[in-house]
Amino acid sequence: MKAIELLFTSDxxxxxxxxxxxxxxxGGFYLRYFLKHVKDDTAAQARR
Incomplete structure (x- = not known):
């Protein structure tokens, strides 16, 4: 309990x-960013 108190009260x-x-x-931003670009690149490759 002391650790949680210290976590929320100290600088x-x-x-x-x-x-x-x-x-x-x-991490969340980069995960979404990379997955979106992988999906876009895969779709572009499939159209060729």
Whole structure:
């Protein structure tokens, strides 16, 4: 319980949460981006 309290109340804990949120957001963005482009390239290749 002390670790969760420290995570949400200290400066270092809040910065850690911010970095985790940004990292997960970037991962989600790149996953969607790459999957969309793979799908588009596969469709373009099939049309040839």
């Amino acid at each position: 270092v804990g809040l910065m850690s949460l911010t970095v985790l949120a940004i990292t997960l957001g970037m």
